[in-house]
Amino acid sequence: MPRLLLVSNRLPVTVKADARESMVIPSSGGLATGLRGPHQRSDGLWIGWPGDTSKLKPAQLAQVNQELADLKTVPVQLTASEVSRFYEGFSNGVLWPLFHYLLQRVPIDVHDWDAYRRVNYRFADAVIAQYREGDLIWVHDYQLTLVPGILRKALPRAKIGFFLHIPFPATDVFRILPWREEILDGMLGADLVGFHTYGYLRHFAKSIVRSLDASFSIDRIPYQGRTVRLGVFPMGIDVASFEKLATDDDVLAQVRSIREEAKGQQLFLGVDRLDYTKGIQYRLFAMERLLEREPKLRGRVRLIQVAVPSRERVDAYASFRRQVDETVGRINGTYGSVGQAPIHYLYRSFSQRQITALYRAADVMMVTPLRDGMNLVAKEFVASRTDGDGVLVLSEFAGAHSELGEAITVNPYDIEGMAASFKRALRMPEEERRSRMRTLRERIQRHDVHRWADSFIATMEHLPQAEPIGDTP
Numbered sequence: 001m002p003r004l005l006l007v008s009n010r011l012p013v014t015v016k017a018d019a020r021e022s023m024v025i026p027s028s029g030g031l032a033t034g035l036r037g038p039h040q041r042s043d044g045l046w047i048g049w050p051g052d053t054s055k056l057k058p059a060q061l062a063q064v065n066q067e068l069a070d071l072k073t074v075p076v077q078l079t080a081s082e083v084s085r086f087y088e089g090f091s092n093g094v095l096w097p098l099f100h101y102l103l104q105r106v107p108i109d110v111h112d113w114d115a116y117r118r119v120n121y122r123f124a125d126a127v128i129a130q131y132r133e134g135d136l137i138w139v140h141d142y143q144l145t146l147v148p149g150i151l152r153k154a155l156p157r158a159k160i161g162f163f164l165h166i167p168f169p170a171t172d173v174f175r176i177l178p179w180r181e182e183i184l185d186g187m188l189g190a191d192l193v194g195f196h197t198y199g200y201l202r203h204f205a206k207s208i209v210r211s212l213d214a215s216f217s218i219d220r221i222p223y224q225g226r227t228v229r230l231g232v233f234p235m236g237i238d239v240a241s242f243e244k245l246a247t248d249d250d251v252l253a254q255v256r257s258i259r260e261e262a263k264g265q266q267l268f269l270g271v272d273r274l275d276y277t278k279g280i281q282y283r284l285f286a287m288e289r290l291l292e293r294e295p296k297l298r299g300r301v302r303l304i305q306v307a308v309p310s311r312e313r314v315d316a317y318a319s320f321r322r323q324v325d326e327t328v329g330r331i332n333g334t335y336g337s338v339g340q341a342p343i344h345y346l347y348r349s350f351s352q353r354q355i356t357a358l359y360r361a362a363d364v365m366m367v368t369p370l371r372d373g374m375n376l377v378a379k380e381f382v383a384s385r386t387d388g389d390g391v392l393v394l395s396e397f398a399g400a401h402s403e404l405g406e407a408i409t410v411n412p413y414d415i416e417g418m419a420a421s422f423k424r425a426l427r428m429p430e431e432e433r434r435s436r437m438r439t440l441r442e443r444i445q446r447h448d449v450h451r452w453a454d455s456f457i458a459t460m461e462h463l464p465q466a467e468p469i470g471d472t473p
């Protein structure tokens, strides 16, 4: 198999540093979690940003760089201003909300766009420095949409793949972006462009017809003398690793202690990065509605909501955090008592082991994003239920919904409907729970992350080599 160069904004590990010490810890989010396994198995390199290393002293930096090299990663450092304009400003202040249809959150700033372009060139340079003839280059996600186009010019015959981990929005939403042509042109530098769902692929193809005036048959776009292939590759998870943890004695002991601590209450669970796209706020409103409507449930149910800190310096995230804090406070103030609170809100990171214990302990898993490219948490929950029990409540706006039809489907904007679905989930008979879970488990086992990565790589490998770009328009 050819050597694989993975390229993503965030490396699978992040450097956390203060004046006294530095640590290299696993990154959160679907991309890092999902690609960690394929990277470890391959003989390639992972090129990306290791997080803010500006506070490190020279000796600390040398040690961190050694650790990163041992992990077969190549760091691309960003300055404080690039973090603010490229990462926080354009990637997470503009593209992220726009691609998730949250239009009121999109401020357009030309300086942030300039920084986005500059940093995309820097990532491409780092790839070019590592590239050897025959390597496969696989670029990931919305932060790096221009990289394939830049690479195509520098390495005309290289095999380049691009995968978008977030939704590609409808054309009328995408065309709000003043730099829509540049973004499409960048993505089309790849030989293969992959999406989680057919809907995202169709939106992308339609945007091309509209903005670039190119024609296409649904999975092939003739572009600048080459043929770009489009494909649907729904990402999976490392099922075996969750199954192993879910049957580990130590994890099972944690499950027992979570259940004992709940003193017979039924457990709802939410696990998300603290992000306004994840629907945490509306989920809390729906819990509040349930407690309001069903006095008998008060004191009998508990929601454990894990919120992993994320993008804390982006204003929208900081203000969203305050809103969530306030909502949790209000619900607990109204429906809690001296000995109990309905919402157990945990704003921090947890290890995969601890999260697996929570998945195993839960009666009902709530995955209710307003919009989500895939959502791997839903799949992690299912993988962890080796006991065959548990109910998944899933938003119809998560990419995972097209594969996990046996979940209870909710519209995350419909508070009343969600409250009714939560009640239904609590009351679902054991036989029905088990039968739904059986089908869900079979499906995620068949389509795990290894199969996802292998099929993308195999498709890329078998594409004919690109001819150098000539003068063809």
Ligand code: G6P
Pocket (backbone or CB within 6 Å): 010, 028, 029, 030, 031, 032, 141, 142, 165, 166, 310, 311
């Ligand atoms: C999502 C994105 C990833 C990103 C992750 C964590 O899963 O698709 O590209 O890495 O969120 O976000 P962060 O900004 O911390 O890298």
